[in-house]
Amino acid sequence: xxxxxxxxxxxxxxxxxxxxxxxxxxxxxxxxxxxxxxxxxxxxxxxxxxxxxxxxxxxxxxxxxxxxxxxxxxxxxxxxxxxxxxxxxxxxxxxxxxxxxxxxxxxxxxxxxxxxxxxxxxxxxxxxxxxxxxxxxxxxxxxxxxxxxxxxxxxxxxxxxxxxxxxxxxxxxxxxxxxxxxxxxxxxxxxxxxxxxxxxxxxxxxxxxxxxxxxxxxxxxxxxxxxxxxxxxxxxxxxxxxxxxxxxxxxxxxxxxxxxxxx
Amino acid sequence: xxxxxxxxxxxxxxxxxxxxxxxxxxxxxxxxxxxxxxxxxxxxxxxxxxxxxxxxxxxxxxxxxxxxxxxxxxxxxxxxxxxxxxxxxxxxxxxxxxxxxxxxxxxxxxxxxxxxxxxxxxxxxxxxxxxxxxxxxxxxxxxxxxxxxxxxxxxxxxxxxxxxxxxxxxxxxxxxxxxxxxxxxxxxxxxxxxxxxxxxxxxxxxxxxxxxxxxxxxxxxxxxxxxxxxxxxxxxxxxxxxxxxxxxxxxxxxxxxxxxxxxxxxxxxxxxxxxxxxxxxxxxxxxxxxxxxxxxxxxxxxxxxxxxxxxxxxxxxxxxxxxxxxxxxxxxxxxxxxxxxxxxxxxxxxxxxxxxxxx
Numbered sequence: 001x002x003x004x005x006x007x008x009x010x011x012x013x014x015x016x017x018x019x020x021x022x023x024x025x026x027x028x029x030x031x032x033x034x035x036x037x038x039x040x041x042x043x044x045x046x047x048x049x050x051x052x053x054x055x056x057x058x059x060x061x062x063x064x065x066x067x068x069x070x071x072x073x074x075x076x077x078x079x080x081x082x083x084x085x086x087x088x089x090x091x092x093x094x095x096x097x098x099x100x101x102x103x104x105x106x107x108x109x110x111x112x113x114x115x116x117x118x119x120x121x122x123x124x125x126x127x128x129x130x131x132x133x134x135x136x137x138x139x140x141x142x143x144x145x146x147x148x149x150x151x152x153x154x155x156x157x158x159x160x161x162x163x164x165x166x167x168x169x170x171x172x173x174x175x176x177x178x179x180x181x182x183x184x185x186x187x188x189x190x191x192x193x194x195x196x197x198x199x200x201x202x203x204x205x206x207x208x209x210x211x212x213x214x215x216x217x218x219x220x221x222x223x224x225x226x227x228x229x230x231x232x233x234x235x236x237x238x239x240x241x242x243x244x245x246x247x248x249x250x251x252x253x254x255x256x257x258x259x260x261x262x263x
Numbered sequence: 264x265x266x267x268x269x270x271x272x273x274x275x276x277x278x279x280x281x282x283x284x285x286x287x288x289x290x291x292x293x294x295x296x297x298x299x300x301x302x303x304x305x306x307x308x309x310x311x312x313x314x315x316x317x318x319x320x321x322x323x324x325x326x327x328x329x330x331x332x333x334x335x336x337x338x339x340x341x342x343x344x345x346x347x348x349x350x351x352x353x354x355x356x357x358x359x360x361x362x363x364x365x366x367x368x369x370x371x372x373x374x375x376x377x378x379x380x381x382x383x384x385x386x387x388x389x390x391x392x393x394x395x396x397x398x399x400x401x402x403x404x405x406x407x408x409x410x411x412x413x414x415x416x417x418x419x420x421x422x423x424x425x426x427x428x429x430x431x432x433x434x435x436x437x438x439x440x441x442x443x444x445x446x447x448x449x450x451x452x453x454x455x456x457x458x459x460x461x462x463x464x465x466x467x468x469x470x471x472x473x474x475x476x477x478x479x480x481x482x483x484x485x486x487x488x489x490x491x492x493x494x495x496x497x498x499x500x501x502x503x504x505x506x507x508x509x510x511x512x513x514x515x516x517x518x519x520x521x522x523x524x525x526x527x528x529x530x531x532x533x534x535x536x537x538x539x540x541x542x543x544x545x546x547x548x549x550x551x552x553x554x555x556x557x558x559x560x561x562x563x564x565x566x567x568x569x570x571x572x573x574x575x576x577x578x579x580x581x582x583x584x585x586x587x588x589x590x591x592x593x594x595x596x597x598x599x600x601x602x603x604x605x606x607x608x609x610x611x612x613x614x615x616x617x618x619x620x621x622x
Contacts, residue, residue: 010442011502016449036541057438059504059541088445089437108445 002052002125005032007040007066008086009058013107017053020189029048031194037061048078051104056087056148064092064148067141067218071133076236080133082121085144087251092147093197102140133229133237138255148225152205158208161189163196165257170172170196178227178246180205182220192245217241217252271334275347279331282410287319287325288522293302293402294318297395317373324372325365325403325599329358330410348414366396419589422520426585427476433527433579443496450499461499467492475522479590480621482517483550483557490548492530497533504543505533510587515550518557518617528561528611536609544608558619564608568601583613591615 004021008014018030018262033083034040040062050156051205052070054063060071067083074080085104103117161172172191181188189196191229198205206222216222218241229242230250240250252260269280300312333342333349339348340357348354370381439599443465450458471489474481487509494507529546537544544564551558580599587595595615602608 009504010446010500012446012453012499013442015453016445038541057538059539059543091437107441108448253305262464 001027001029002051002077003029003031003047003049003051004034005034005040005044005047005049005064005081006030006053007034007058008053008055009035010055013055017109020114022240023123024115025253031186035059035070037063038064041073044070044076044081045075049081050125051084053084053086056085056092057231061088062142062148063087064141065219068145069254071138071141072219074133079128080137082124082128083137083141083226084121092144093160102137102144133254135258138258139146142255149203150206155208158205161196161198163189163198165196170194172196172238174209175224178225178243179221179223179250180214190246213254217250217256217259219253219255221250221252223250231258233260270338270612272347273333275334279334282330283323284324286322287404290318290322290402291405293322293398293570297398298332304439313373313377313379316376317369320372320376321365321369321399322402322406324369325362326406328361328364329407332361333357347413348418353593358407362400362407364397365403369399401529418516423589430523430527430586431472433530433582434468434475434523436530437535443498444617446500457499461496464495468496471523480515480516480519481522483511483518483520486520486522486525487511487516487548487550489523490525493526493529494546499598501533501537506543506545508545508547510547510549512550515552515557519621520557520559520615521586524583524586524613525561527557527583528613530563531579531611532563532565532609535565540566552617557613557614557615559613560610561612562602562608562610564602564606567607568599568609575620583618587613587615591619594619 002025002198006014006017006021008017013037018033020220021028021030026149028051031049032043034043036059039057040052040054040063041061044066052067054066056063058066067085070081070083070190083102085102086107086109087104088107090104090106105113105117147184159174161177163170163172174191176191178190178192180202183197186197186199187205189198202220202222206216209222213224214222215222215224215225215228218261223243227244227246230242232240233242235255237254239257241250241252243250287417293316294317295311297313297318301310301314333340333347333354336342337347337349340353342353349357374381375378381392381395384395447458447461447465450461454514467489468620471485471492494505494509498505498507519572525548529548532546537546547560547562550562564588580597584597587597595613598612598614600610600612602610
């Protein structure tokens with residue numbers, strides 16, 4: 001039996017979508033409803049539904065961020081769910097995509113449009129490969145995330161990172177940073193010699209970094225490209241990175257693995 | 264940059280030509296006047312033409328040295344849209360130099376035409392020279408005050424119009440509108456009675472939005488009624504995640520305020536304060552009078568100021584500040600502060616004079 005998850009913070013709209021689904025697809029079982037992006041990720045990873053209807057604007061993580069987490073953390077060997085984004089206003093130009101990999105619905109959802117979406121989902125469920133998420137879906141997701149997270153105005157580039165440690169403030173030139181890693185409410189700033197913590201969101205830092213020099217390789221990791229020594233792709237589509245000047249390795253998620261292709 | 268630098272910014276050329284036309288017309292009148300007043304010395308059509316040439320060349324050159332120049336040198340002069348008037352010091356310098364240059368060059372042009380020498384006049388007939396100089400300067404200053412005043416008035420009208428337009432835009436914010444309609448659509452099937460109530464609130468909200476783009480003021484009681492409409496719509500959408508408290512005493516209900524002044528603040532409280540917070544929270548709106556001033560307060564228990572300031576909330580706040588400035592000048596204030604723990608959230612306060620004269 002086909003299973004679905006509905007992530008929608010407005011209760012009436014979640015009810016309505018669920019009853020419309022029941023009417024148009026009686027065999028479909030809604031196994032979970034989530035009111036935040038975090039809940040959606042947690043329940044989807046646990047229950048592994050075939051379909052995820054994700055409202056884009058939700059409290060906590062957005063539907064796009066939830067999709068990003070799913071694409072990165074989805075277990076190997078389980079078929080990746082088909083994603084349908086639901087939005088009241090299409091500010092990210094979701095419709096620019098051909099809906100081959102990721103579909104979308106605009107609220108209020110028109111029954112005819114929902115029916116067409118469900119027909120497509122049925123066809124694609126039949127043809128769905130076991131794992132991992134198809135590159136077409138990942139490419140769409142990357143484009144959507146880039147559109148959603150682009151700052152409204154260009155921000156001044158970050159040249160010196162200031163990290164406070166007690167009363168002492170460390171100043172780290174941006175060239176020396178090997179990678180940034182999100183850690184709860186902080187970001188770890190890692191150089192060849194030391195690790196420091198700055199209290200900010202990784203997303204805010206990324207907006208001020210040169211995208212040619214700093215590559216996002218995971219939702220929580222941004223690496224300075226010239227410090228990446230080697231990249232090794234595994235079967236699940238993830239890429240393991242070794243670094244110059246640091247002994248540890250980093251993992252680039254499926255979403256960003258296309259950065260490493262060789263020439 | 265792919266757009267390139269334009270000498271005259273787009274959309275300003277037309278108004279510039281219109282002003283030149285006005286300058287031409289008035290300078291011909293002034294020239295005729297000078298000729299009529301000075302008929303004792305010289306008469307005949309040659310004298311009339313000479314007077315017109317002097318007047319025309321001084322006026323047009325003075326205009327050219329000031330009006331198009333402030334666009335062309337806008338970088339140097341720090342002239343900003345709308346209006347493109349430089350800050351006062353630079354404007355005074357521009358006008359002073361423009362009038363001097365216009366006078367000297369225009370007089371030389373007139374001399375060249377008529378074969379006379381105004382400089383020689385300085386030796387032979389000082390009184391007449393001073394008379395001509397005074398008249399030229401008086402006309403220049405007349406122009407200057409006229410254009411400055413007009414520019415200031417236009418800028419003010421533009422600000423007011425922009426403020427109304429951006430209010431309309433933010434009120435009809437597509438996310439709010441379509442989510443509301445989606446909820447309404449769901450309720451029509453599930454609970455027609457509540458759907459009707461929701462529709463009534465939506466009608467009140469839309470009517471107020473359209474009225475606010477036309478009217479300069481409405482009563483504070485009306486303002487609170489419209490907030491109630493908006494909050495009722497949001498409560499249908501957010502369910503128990505949104506609690507609301509509105510406090511308005513009867514004696515303040517009749518005070519006139521700009522329509523939907525509080526709306527962007529309440530919207531910010533929900534959109535940037537409560538919507539991102541999984542458990543939701545509470546919005547309180549209150550009004551009180553204190554020492555001849557009206558204090559309006561919008562407080563939420565949302566995620567707080569840092570996230571809010573980082574988002575697009577700046578837009579709503581700028582709009583409220585502009586509307587306050589247009590209506591009350593420097594006597595009104597909007598302040599935004601973080602509410603300390605444990606309540607958390609954000610407090611926005613508007614303070615304005617209770618005895619402000621009607622607009």
